[in-house]
Amino acid sequence: MNSELYGTLVFELSRKGRRGCAVPATEAAAGAVHRALPESLLRKEAPDMPMVDEPSAVRHYTNMSTNNFGVDTGFYPLGSCTMKYNPKINEALASSPEIAGLHPFQPAATVRGALEAYYLLQSFLSEIGGMAEFSLNPYAGAHGELTGLMVIRAYHAERGDFGRTKVIVPDSAHGTNPASAAVAGLQIVETRSMPDGTVDLDDLRSKLDESVAAVMLTNPNTTGMFERRIPEIAEAVHAAGALLYYDGANLNPMLGVARPGDMGFDVMHINLHKTFSTPHGGGGPGAGPVGVRAGLEKYLPNPRVVKHLDGSFGVISDSDSALGRVTFWLGNYTVLRRALAYILTLGADGLMHVGPFATLAANYVMNSLNDLYKQPIPGPCKHEFVFDGLLDKSTGVTTLHVAKRLLDMGFHAPTIYFPLLFHESLMVEPTETESKETLDAFIAAMRKIAEEATSRHEQLKQAPLCTPMSHPDETEAATHPKLKWKDLT
Amino acid sequence: MSNTHHYFPHTQDDIDAMLQRCGVSGLDDLYSDVPSSLRMKAPYKLPEAMTEPELRRFFRHLDRRNETLTCFAGAGVYHHFTPAAVDSIVSRSEFMTAYTPYQPEVSQGTLQYIFEYQSMMCELTGLDVSNASLYDGSTATAEAMLMCVAAAKKKNRVLISATVNPIVAQVCGTYARWHGIAIDTIPEHDGVTSLETLEDMLGAGDVAGVILPQPNYYGIVEDFSGVSDKIHAVKALMVMNCVASTLAVLRTPAEWGADIAVGDAQSLGMPMNYGGPYLGYMCTTRALMRKMPGRIVGATTDASGKRVFVLTLQAREQHIRRDKATSNICSNQGVMALHTAVYLSLMGRDGLREVNEAGCSTMHALVQKLCAGGQMELAYPHKPYLNEALMRLKPGLSARGIIDKAAAAGILAGVEVAPDLLLVACTEMQSTEDVDAYVELVKNMNTDE
Numbered sequence: 044m045n046s047e048l049y050g051t052l053v054f055e056l057s058r059k060g061r062r063g064c065a066v067p068a069t070e071a072a073a074g075a076v077h078r079a080l081p082e083s084l085l086r087k088e089a090p091d092m093p094m095v096d097e098p099s100a101v102r103h104y105t106n107m108s109t110n111n112f113g114v115d116t117g118f119y120p121l122g123s124c125t126m127k128y129n130p131k132i133n134e135a136l137a138s139s140p141e142i143a144g145l146h147p148f149q150p151a152a153t154v155r156g157a158l159e160a161y162y163l164l165q166s167f168l169s170e171i172g173g174m175a176e177f178s179l180n181p182y183a184g185a186h187g188e189l190t191g192l193m194v195i196r197a198y199h200a201e202r203g204d205f206g207r208t209k210v211i212v213p214d215s216a217h218g219t220n221p222a223s224a225a226v227a228g229l230q231i232v233e234t235r236s237m238p239d240g241t242v243d244l245d246d247l248r249s250k251l252d253e254s255v256a257a258v259m260l261t262n263p264n265t266t267g268m269f270e271r272r273i274p275e276i277a278e279a280v281h282a283a284g285a286l287l288y289y290d291g292a293n294l295n296p297m298l299g300v301a302r303p304g305d306m307g308f309d310v311m312h313i314n315l316h317k318t319f320s321t322p323h324g325g326g327g328p329g330a331g332p333v334g335v336r337a338g339l340e341k342y343l344p345n346p347r348v349v350k351h352l353d354g355s356f357g358v359i360s361d362s363d364s365a366l367g368r369v370t371f372w373l374g375n376y377t378v379l380r381r382a383l384a385y386i387l388t389l390g391a392d393g394l395m396h397v398g399p400f401a402t403l404a405a406n407y408v409m410n411s412l413n414d415l416y417k418q419p420i421p422g423p424c425k426h427e428f429v430f431d432g433l434l435d436k437s438t439g440v441t442t443l444h445v446a447k448r449l450l451d452m453g454f455h456a457p458t459i460y461f462p463l464l465f466h467e468s469l470m471v472e473p474t475e476t477e478s479k480e481t482l483d484a485f486i487a488a489m490r491k492i493a494e495e496a497t498s499r500h501e502q503l504k505q506a507p508l509c510t511p512m513s514h515p516d517e518t519e520a521a522t523h524p525k526l527k528w529k530d531l532t
Numbered sequence: 533m534s535n536t537h538h539y540f541p542h543t544q545d546d547i548d549a550m551l552q553r554c555g556v557s558g559l560d561d562l563y564s565d566v567p568s569s570l571r572m573k574a575p576y577k578l579p580e581a582m583t584e585p586e587l588r589r590f591f592r593h594l595d596r597r598n599e600t601l602t603c604f605a606g607a608g609v610y611h612h613f614t615p616a617a618v619d620s621i622v623s624r625s626e627f628m629t630a631y632t633p634y635q636p637e638v639s640q641g642t643l644q645y646i647f648e649y650q651s652m653m654c655e656l657t658g659l660d661v662s663n664a665s666l667y668d669g670s671t672a673t674a675e676a677m678l679m680c681v682a683a684a685k686k687k688n689r690v691l692i693s694a695t696v697n698p699i700v701a702q703v704c705g706t707y708a709r710w711h712g713i714a715i716d717t718i719p720e721h722d723g724v725t726s727l728e729t730l731e732d733m734l735g736a737g738d739v740a741g742v743i744l745p746q747p748n749y750y751g752i753v754e755d756f757s758g759v760s761d762k763i764h765a766v767k768a769l770m771v772m773n774c775v776a777s778t779l780a781v782l783r784t785p786a787e788w789g790a791d792i793a794v795g796d797a798q799s800l801g802m803p804m805n806y807g808g809p810y811l812g813y814m815c816t817t818r819a820l821m822r823k824m825p826g827r828i829v830g831a832t833t834d835a836s837g838k839r840v841f842v843l844t845l846q847a848r849e850q851h852i853r854r855d856k857a858t859s860n861i862c863s864n865q866g867v868m869a870l871h872t873a874v875y876l877s878l879m880g881r882d883g884l885r886e887v888n889e890a891g892c893s894t895m896h897a898l899v900q901k902l903c904a905g906g907q908m909e910l911a912y913p914h915k916p917y918l919n920e921a922l923m924r925l926k927p928g929l930s931a932r933g934i935i936d937k938a939a940a941a942g943i944l945a946g947v948e949v950a951p952d953l954l955l956v957a958c959t960e961m962q963s964t965e966d967v968d969a970y971v972e973l974v975k976n977m978n979t980d981e
Contacts, residue, residue, distance in 0.1 A: 044626075048640060048838055053648055053877045063878030064615045067960045068890035075893035076781045076885075080916045084753045086784050090655035094880045097617055104621040104645070104874055111641030113629035121631055128539065129629050132584050136591050138619075143803035144600040147609055148947045150939050156597035157806045170576050182667035182808070185860045193710050218851030222860035226678065228710045231855035269565045300563055301570045322625075324866035325642035326632045326664070326827065328809035344706070367706035371608065371670045371699055371796070372807030380591075387590065390581025393537045395572075399559040400540055406562055407550040423554070423562045447637070456635050478541035479550065510637035512834040520832035520844040524821065526661050528651035531831060531839075 044116050045109035048511035053103055054528045057093040063100050091529075110511045111325075112455050118481050120408075122427045122458035122470025123217065123265060125295050125317035130388065133320065133381035142380075147372040151357050158356035161348040161373060164383045165332075171386075171394070172291075172311055173304025174334035178343040180374040184292060187312025187331025188223035188259075190369050194310055194335060194342040195257045195286045196227060197366050201342075207256035207285065213242055215265045215462045217292060229256060236464060239420050240266030240429075242276060251283035261290040262297075262306065263425035265462040267405065267470075277307025286310060291331075294318045295474070296402045296426035299395035309336050318397075319382035330378040344369045400475035401426040404482060408473055411486040415493040419465055426474070432467025433496055440496040440503055442467040447513075448495070448506035452488040537581070601944035602966050603804075604898075606920045606957025607749070608669065608697050612777065612887065613960055614801040618874045622867050632827070632863060636842045642866070643841035646829040649869040652876045656779040657793040658786025659815035663826035664864035665872075669773065669796025670703035672812025673743060675825050675859055676771045676794045677704050679816075680741025681713055682858040683769060683823050687740040689714045691733055693725040695748035696773055704743070718742075723912035723922070724754045734766045741769040741792075746785075747778060750955065751920030752912060760789025769820075776800050776813060778918055780884035785815070792816045801875040802868065811868040822848055825859030890960035891919030894967060898958055899923075901971045908974070911953060920957035922949060934977060941973055 076085065095103070112119070119126035145154055161179060168177045181187040192210065199207045210224040214233045221231045232250055235243045241264060251258075258280045263269045270276065280287045289303040289311035295318045297303070303311050315321045316329035323329070335343060345368050346360040358373070386394065402425050409418065409428040416430040432442045446456035446469070458470040473482055495503045507513050525531055542550075547559075556562060563571070582590060603611035622628070626641060633639030633646075646664045653662035666672040677690050690708065692701055694717050701717075708715045716733060719726045725744060733739065742763050747753045756772075763770045771792045772785040777799035779785075785793035798810040816824050822845060830844035846852060851862060879887070899921055902908050907929060911922040923946070925931060931948035938945035943966075946956040958967075 044638065048840070050640070050644070050839060052644070052651075053873070054651065062880050062882060064617075064883060066879075066883050066886040066890065067613060068886050069893065069964070072886070072889040072893035075889045075896065076918065079892050079896060079918065080753055080782075083757070084755065084783055084916060085781060086658070086779075086787060089881055089885060090652075090780055092652065092655060092879065092881045092884065093877050094882075095877055097615070097878060100874065100877045101617050101621065103877075104870075105624070107641045107644050108621075108624045108626035109641070110638075110644070111626040111630050112635075112638035113626050115625035115629045119631065121634075124631055126631060129625075130539065132587060134623065134628070136587070138803065138805065139595065141595040141598060141600065142805055143614075144603065144611065145598055145806040146601070146603055146605045146611065146804050146944055147807040148605055148607060149599075149601060149944050150936060153599040153601060153939050154806060156594035159597070160594050167578055170578060182671070183863050185862050186667060186671070189860055193706065196710050218854050218857075219860055219862050221855040222851075222853065222857035222862075225855050225857050226707070226711060226860045228712050269563075271565045271567065274567060274569070299572065299575075301566055301572060305570055305572075322628045322867075323631045324628055324868075325630045325639075325870070326864040326866035328667070328865050328868055329863065367709070368699060368702045369671070369706055370703070370808075371668045371810070374807060375809040376806045378809060384587060384591070387579060387582045387587055388584075389537065389539065391575045391578040393539070393581050394578065395575050396537065396540060399562070400542060402562045403542075403547065403550050403554070403559060406554045406556075410554050423556070423564070425562075446635070450635060450637050455631075455638065476539055476541065479546040507637050511640055512836075512838055512840045513637055514835035515636050515840050515842045516832045516834070517842055517844070520830040520842050521847075524661075524828075524844060525831040526650055526821075526828060526844075527647070527654045529654070 044112050046509055046511055049106040049110050052528055053093045053095060056095045056099055056103060059094060061094045061096045063095055063097050117453055118477060118485055119455040120457050120471045120473050120485065121455060122472045123292055125472060125474060127320055127474040128476035129320055129322040130385060133384045136384050137377040137381045155356060158348050160380060160383055162350055162356055164379055167386050168313060168332055169334060172334045173302030174311065175337035176340040176343060177332050177334040178347060179332045179379050180344055180370045181331040181333055182370060182375055183327060183329045184312060184314040184331045185219045185223055187333050188219060188290065189226055190344055191288055191310045191312050191333045192223055192227040192229065193366055194339060197342040198339055199256055206254055209255045211250055211255055211258045215240055215464050217265060220259050220290060240264055240268045240464060241270050244272055244275060248279055251279060253284060255283060255285040257286045257288050259288040259290055261293045263293050266420055266429050267424035267427040268420060269425055273306045292317065296398045298397035300398045304336055309339065315378060315382040320385045321378050321381040328375045328378055330375050342366050346373055397475055404473040404475060404477060408471060408482055408486060412489050415490060427470055427472035429465060430469045431465040432469060433493055438496045438500040440500050442469045444504050444506060445469060445492050448492050448503055449488060450507040451509045454485055454488060601939060601942055603944045604956050604970060605944045605947050607947040607955050608796060609804050610799045610957060610959050611804060611961050612799060612801045614803060615878050617878060618801065618871060621874045622871050627867055627870055633843060640841060643829050645870045645873050647831065647841050649873040650829060652873060653813050653815050656776065657815040658784030659793055660818040661821045662815040663824050663828050665869045666812035666814055666826055666861060668810045668812045670700045672794040672814050673700050673773050674704045674707040676792045676814060677708060677713065677741060678858055679823055680769045683820060684740035687738045688712060689716065689738045690741045691716050691718050691739055692743040693718045693745060694720040695725050696743060696745040697749045700773060723750050723752050723915050727759060731762055734762060739766055739768045741771055743771045743773060746772055746774045746782060747918055750912060750922040751917045752915040753782060753918055756788045778888060781888045791820060797872050800872050802871060809865065809868050811865040811872060826861045827864045887960050891958050894962055895919045895921065895958035898967050902974060905971060905975045919959060923954045923956055925952045925954060937977055938973055943970055943973060
């Protein structure tokens with residue numbers, strides 16, 4: 044990463060008379076819009092887009108990219124985000140001229156390969172999740188949660204059970220869980236965590252009644268602990284007539300170990316951009332396929348890819364009992380292709396190693412640092428762990444300082460101040476694709492920071508000092524929002 | 533457990549040393565908390581690992597069973613030209629392998645392109661504020677619907693024009709059903725939103741928002757003169773769902789008086805890719821800025837006074853509001869926003885107008901030829917259109933029949949709207965020869981039947 048800030052906006056490169064590409068158009072086209080439409084339907088002024096030549100535009104965005112940290116740049120131990128390596132072959136296969144020109148509404152007979160790819164991934168994910176069927180449509184983890192909750196509501200509604208308006212989530216849940224429930228029209232009831240971060244089964248039982256539609260859990264949970272009483276939890280949830288939802292954000296350590304369907308979950312989503320190595324893309328696009336156990340298939344959203352008796356594939360858009368639509372078409376196809384390529388590259392045996400290696404890496408880092416950082420929950424973690432800041436809090440060095448100092452040392456920061464169970468949460472997820480040398484370098488950096496916290500804590504609190512910028516004025520950004528180029532001038 | 537896969541860096545020595553540090557003797561010991569009844573007893577029933585050449589062959593075999601057709605279909609997804617420079621930039625791993633820009637010190641690349649993207653979308657829509665993007669045009673419209681209801685507080689009725697793309701309306705319907713929003717459809721009259729009926733429906737009193745399309749599903753550019761005043765008179769919000777590319781030439785949502793502009797930005801040079809990824813854009817007024825879902829990037833200064841970019845106005849967002857949230861969006865379309873920013877930078881002020889002129893010119897030429905052939909006519913002959921139009925087929929012809937026969941000849945003839953209605957679109961991508969081949973094919977069909 045370049046430590047100098049690039050910072051120029053493309054608008055600032057604009058000069059009248061420059062252009063960035065030649066548009067295929069006939070001369071006859073000039074003025075066509077004005078001939079076809081009355082002035083009253085046209086905009087008064089052309090949009091003020093930048094006017095740059097192609098070489099300058101390419102250099103501009105390339106320079107901009109050098110101010111970004113990515114998995115290819117360095118270690119990205121962001122807890123609950125599973126920043127594993129994004130294989131290059133997946134990128135090579137994701138997009139190609141052969142698929143770029145496929146229109147979603149072209150006849151099924153002309154997209155047999157695409158439909159087969161969908162069908163294969165659906166069935167692979169069903170096997171991995173221990174579910175009966177998957178819909179690949181949802182565009183992101185949060186979108187999968189929302190879709191899954193709608194599936195659950197549709198199931199209750201069809202049984203005439205309209206009183207189930209609540210969803211129970213642990214107080215350690217990702218913020219997205221309650222937000223998804225709210226958008227799905229459900230009221231949120233929080234259940235307490237035990238000191239070790241797992242569900243308090245007695246508290247959960249006391250909240251389960253005929254008004255509960257679902258219980259949403261991540262397993263392992265957001266503190267990286269496996270819910271060892273999951274069979275009892277599932278039994279209690281089902282006895283109350285509710286369904287159990289698996290938030291697949293933390294599926295990675297379970298690969299090769301246990302399947303959510305076997306744990307008793309009824310509905311789940313998978314973040315393909317976490318467990319199945321598709322790139323995060325600075326925020327998207329991702330994919331959040333939703334799986335269901337047998338008996339719930341008909342509630343999955345339209346459209347769906349199906350295999351006909353003759354072996355051909357088709358798309359069903361108007362199944363009566365289905366949920367309806369939550370996407371324009373069948374999901375983010377190029378993201379889904381990457382996940383398919385990942386599964387095929389690792390194969391049945393390779394996938395069995397993913398969870399154990401991810402868990403080994405997390406435990407190794409945790410056990411290499413818990414003499415200096417406060418480990419609030421004992422015992423082996425799964426793919427990630429939480430520290431509650433430094434053991435020695437007398438220096439006033441906080442989790443934020445530790446995170447910012449890591450940036451100086453060439454590492455991305457862990458997830459900080461989440462989960463909300465601890466004041467100084469610092470959550471590390473190393474993934475299975477980081478070498479021991481990388482983990483050792485991270486451990487050394489974390490130990491150095493702990494040492495600096497005692498030897499030179501005033502300087503430490505100034506971090507970062509070696510990044511392209513530091514200490515942005517976030518209050519100013521929020522109180523006087525400047526959200527576009529013209530707000531600056 | 534042996535390890536030979538190239539995605540796993542650990543040697544057996546590494547594994548042994550790491551296990552020792554953890555104080556356990558085997559990987560299984562790290563899972564002692566997983567009840568044995570839940571443990572997998574056998575590997576997944578999945579194919580064996582493939583090498584890269586095997587994987588390439590596998591995908592080649594799949595892709596060979598797709599046919600790329602000369603595209604005259606639209607209905608929300610359009611075949612446009614993408615400069616090679618866009619793909620080259622978007623595929624840079626510094627952008628592609630980054631997470632959401634939570635740490636601004638090491639994410640200025642991502643934050644800066646989102647700021648550029650927001651600036652460009654504000655230019656296209658004429659509105660004050662853009663978010664960092666949403667999933668696609670249909671979910672963005674559903675988010676706008678949620679926003680209307682949240683802004684209106686006690687009102688929960690949303691009106692949606694019958695001329696909105698039916699898939700967009702269906703997605704809104706799914707979200708509305710579970711969120712407890714009542715959706716009423718404003719009927720169409722002669723291919724456009726019935727403004728008279730809209731006025732009556734607004735009179736009912738509990739309308740939070742009105743969703744109108746531009747161009748509409750049939751390709752018609754609707755005239756919404758005076759509509760915003762009527763909507764605002766009942767304290768409802770006006771939402772316009774617009775095809776992004778056409779915003780370069782059509783009267784803007786801001787000029788129509790809209791409060792929220794949403795839609796799909798696929799038409800800004802994104803590959804069709806059999807359904808995605810695309811990008812849902814959303815812009816609004818300064819007054820509604822704090823009600824908008826999704827990420828927003830703002831400019832500020834850093835410790836040394838340099839202009840820098842950060843995620844801002846986060847008090848709106850789901851991770852803060854949790855169960856008080858009115859949206860669960862916690863991401864954006866990332867590299868697709870970059871795709872849009874690079875595309876619009878290269879298209880510049882003239883390119884996007886030229887794209888619209890080319891599509892408009894080709895479409896009008898095609899319609900003229902198709903009508904002259906006698907096999908079809910414009911379904912709404914007196915309505916203005918840009919680059920897409922609904923064609924009514926003469927008796928004896930069916931949309932399905934034309935689409936299937938054309939597909940066999942390598943042409944995607946359009947999208948079936950009804951057995952006798954075919955929705956046809958053009959862009960800068962169809963040559964005169966393509967148009968003539970299409971016309972010829974339809975002409976021959978008529979004589980066949």
